[in-house]
Amino acid sequence: MMQQIYPVGSHSYAYELNKDFHFAAAHYIPHEDAGKCQQVHGHTYFANITIVGDELDHTGFLVNFKIIKDLIHKRFDHAALNNDQAFSDYVADQFPSTEVVARTIYEIVQQYLDSQSNCPVCLQVFLRETPTSYCIYRPKRKDRI
Numbered sequence: 001m002m003q004q005i006y007p008v009g010s011h012s013y014a015y016e017l018n019k020d021f022h023f024a025a026a027h028y029i030p031h032e033d034a035g036k037c038q039q040v041h042g043h044t045y046f047a048n049i050t051i052v053g054d055e056l057d058h059t060g061f062l063v064n065f066k067i068i069k070d071l072i073h074k075r076f077d078h079a080a081l082n083n084d085q086a087f088s089d090y091v092a093d094q095f096p097s098t099e100v101v102a103r104t105i106y107e108i109v110q111q112y113l114d115s116q117s118n119c120p121v122c123l124q125v126f127l128r129e130t131p132t133s134y135c136i137y138r139p140k141r142k143d144r145i
């Protein structure tokens with residue numbers, strides 16, 4: 001796997017953790033304006049997830065790298081994204097575009113982080129769909145940054 005640093009906005013948290021992983025998945029965009037993307041096709045997605053916080057947990061981790069990968073990889077690797085309940089063929093904001101998949105990954109990760117007593121925060125999800133196309137999803141925050 002290529003080792004690379006991805007752009008992250010400045011923040012004042014003490015710890016910043018990044019987890020990289022791949023997953024292979026099929027999808028289509030169910031709208032005629034999506035051109036060839038209307039046809040079912042596959043990608044080897046590359047994800048980089050950035051998590052920040054000020055406190056470590058009982059293991060000395062901000063969050064376990066393995067859990068972050070498993071949350072996404074176990075659900076989406078070798079999956080047909082359009083069949084996953086996170087996505088819909090009827091609402092554009094839920095079509096499995098790079099943007100929506102990146103946002104969905106954020107939502108899954110942050111939901112897990114919300115259950116942790118040391119309160120880590122997912123700052124952004126970088127999602128590469130092809131060698132020439134990627135999206136960064138950064139939730140809007142009023143606090144800390």
Ligand SMILES: Nc1nc2c(c(=O)[nH]1)N=C([C@H](O)[C@H](O)COP(=O)(O)OP(=O)(O)OP(=O)(O)O)CN2
Nearest residue numbers: 029034036037043096097098099129130131132133
């Ligand atoms: N804003 C978005 N635009 C497009 C998305 C998307 O998710 N968000 N998706 C697609 C297609 O699904 C396709 O997977 C990617 O398209 P594209 O980058 O055009 O792929 P190519 O490999 O053909 O790119 P080249 O750089 O021309 O080789 C389309 N648009």
Ligand SMILES: [Zn+2]
Nearest residue numbers: 027037041043
């Ligand atoms: Zn695609």
